[in-house]
Amino acid sequence: MIIAEQKPFKEIYESVKDSEKLLVLGCGTCVTVCMAGGEKEVGVLANQIRLAAGKDGGKIEVTEHTITRQCDEEFFDEGASEKIKEADSVLSLGCGVGVQHIVQLYPDVVVRPGVNTQFYGATLQQGIWTERCAGCGECVLERFEGICPIARCSKSLMNGPCGGSSNGMCEVDPENTECAWQLIYDRMKRLNKLDKLMDYQPPKDWSHDRDGGPRSVSREDVLF
Amino acid sequence: MESEAGEREPVIIAFCCHYCAFTAADLAGTMRQQYPTNIRIVRLPCTGKVYVNMLLEAFVDGADGVMVAGCEEGSCHFLEGNYRAKKRVNYAKQKIEEVGINPEKLEMYHIGASEGPLFARKAREFTERIRKLMQEENEPENQIQNEK
Numbered sequence: 536m537i538i539a540e541q542k543p544f545k546e547i548y549e550s551v552k553d554s555e556k557l558l559v560l561g562c563g564t565c566v567t568v569c570m571a572g573g574e575k576e577v578g579v580l581a582n583q584i585r586l587a588a589g590k591d592g593g594k595i596e597v598t599e600h601t602i603t604r605q606c607d608e609e610f611f612d613e614g615a616s617e618k619i620k621e622a623d624s625v626l627s628l629g630c631g632v633g634v635q636h637i638v639q640l641y642p643d644v645v646v647r648p649g650v651n652t653q654f655y656g657a658t659l660q661q662g663i664w665t666e667r668c669a670g671c672g673e674c675v676l677e678r679f680e681g682i683c684p685i686a687r688c689s690k691s692l693m694n695g696p697c698g699g700s701s702n703g704m705c706e707v708d709p710e711n712t713e714c715a716w717q718l719i720y721d722r723m724k725r726l727n728k729l730d731k732l733m734d735y736q737p738p739k740d741w742s743h744d745r746d747g748g749p750r751s752v753s754r755e756d757v758l759f
Numbered sequence: 760m761e762s763e764a765g766e767r768e769p770v771i772i773a774f775c776c777h778y779c780a781f782t783a784a785d786l787a788g789t790m791r792q793q794y795p796t797n798i799r800i801v802r803l804p805c806t807g808k809v810y811v812n813m814l815l816e817a818f819v820d821g822a823d824g825v826m827v828a829g830c831e832e833g834s835c836h837f838l839e840g841n842y843r844a845k846k847r848v849n850y851a852k853q854k855i856e857e858v859g860i861n862p863e864k865l866e867m868y869h870i871g872a873s874e875g876p877l878f879a880r881k882a883r884e885f886t887e888r889i890r891k892l893m894q895e896e897n898e899p900e901n902q903i904q905n906e907k
Contacts, residue, residue: 544857575812579854582815587858589819 536565536657537630538664539572539650547580548587550647551626554595557584558622559649560615560637561601562629569664571650572628574601580628580649598622605633611640619644655686672743672750678736680722685739687715693736695719769823769889771797773882774813776806778836779872780828784882786875794882797889798826805829806867807840814851814865824889828868828878841869861892 541547551557559581567573581599588595600618603610605627611619619625619637624645627634630652637646655668669686675693676683685691689699689707696716699706703717723729741747775781781802787794803809806829817825827848829841845867852862866888868881895901 544854548858575810578812579815582812582819583854583858585819586815586855586860590859 536568536655537632538569538653538656538666539566539630540653541571541576541580541628541650542648544580544583544587547626547647547649548584551584551624552588552591552593552595554622554624554645556596556598556622556624558598558600558618558625559584560605560619560625560627560629561599562605562627562633563601563603564606566628566630566633566650567601568658569656570662572630577601577628580626584626605629606636608636608640616641670744671739671741672747673740675739678731678734679719680726680728680731682715682718682722684715684719687713687718691739692716693739767893769797769886769893770821771795771799771824771826771886771889772817772822773798773800773826773828774803774806774809775800775828776830776836776840777802777804779830779834780806780868780870780878782872783828783870783874783878786873787879787882788875790875792876792879794879795886797886798882805835805837805840806844807835807837809844809847811847811851811854814848815854818855818860818864823893824864824866824885826866826868826881826885828870828881831869831871834871861896863892864889 559577561567561572561574561577563573570576577599581597584595584597588597598618600615602612602615606629619641622644624647625637626647626649627637628649630650631648634646634648637644654666655670656664657667659665666686668683669691671685675685684693684695688695689705689712690697696714700714700717701709703714704710705712705714720732723732775784781800784800806827809827814825814827827844829844830836832841835841848865848867852865855865856862866885870878870881
């Protein structure tokens with residue numbers, strides 16, 4: 536899923552303090568799971584804005600709403616649309632995709648982002664999320680038996696490890712970040728496939744990544 | 760609510776767990792222990808029921824102080840509800856500080872069911888703390904700061 540983190544309150548408040556009718560719009564998918572922009576976070580942030588505005592003497596009328604997914608038009612039902620149109624600003628707690636999708640669907644509404652979108656990650660335990668995929672556009676997991684050197688090696692090395700691997704940890708953050716190449720080695724050893732590591736891995740074709748410009752996917756068979 | 764001196768009396772919400780702090784509050788009454796009428800108790804099955812927005816909402820609705828009172832550490836009826844509440848109270852303290860409310864206006868206490876006098880004492884102490892903070896905020900130089 537997409538992992539996001541709420542922006543500092545000061546930054547959020549600065550961006551919305553001039554609005555009179557503000558809608559705090561949450562998203563019920565990724566950002567709910569990573570506890571950055573779901574219904575609960577919408578409630579907390581809306582109340583923070585109410586309290587800050589009260590102290591400032593400002594008069595922001597704050598409403599709250601959360602939809603299942605901000606990145607799909609079908610979830611912007613009548614109720615959500617009405618609330619968006621009534622507001623002069625929308626503070627979206629969806630990821631960057633959600634923010635842009637609201638702008639596209641409601642061109643007259645000012646939309647502000649409430650979260651910093653971080654990465655595609657997994658939940659290690661409640662409250663800890665970590666990067667697992669870089670969305671590079673050409674998956675190489677088969678070659679490395681399910682451990683991604685692009686997303687999990689600090690240098691994205693295709694032929695690792697580098698000299699910064701020590702006791703299984705990466706020199707970039709020895710306390711928290713495991714060396715992806717140690718993980719790859721351990722995995723190959725477990726599967727009796729160490730010889731696979733003798734293969735030279737050619738440079739990655741980055742044209743499938745962002746380097747090829749903004750990407751899109753289309754499926755003719757499901758198009759209406 | 761105003762005091763005899765004409766100052767506004769603080770409104771304090773106390774979220775108390777059924778098994779310990781609420782029982783202690785009940786006992787305080789039975790024992791004729793005095794504690795300020797500023798305290799409005801909301802009984803919860805466990806302080807583990809407390810969520811961050813519940814605390815913020817109390818402030819939005821006009822509370823001057825919020826206390827959460829649960830079981831003593833290690834004796835939660837639901838094993839670790841009070842530990843969870845403590846974490847959430849600490850998080851909520853950060854959240855109210857971000858909007859310019861003194862985090863001292865929110866506090867977590869651990870009070871056993873048999874500790875009626877302790878509940879009364881904590882209620883008195885917390886009410887005094889809130890009263891003092893409100894007075895400080897109303898002092899002219901702080902008002903200018905607040906306006907800035």
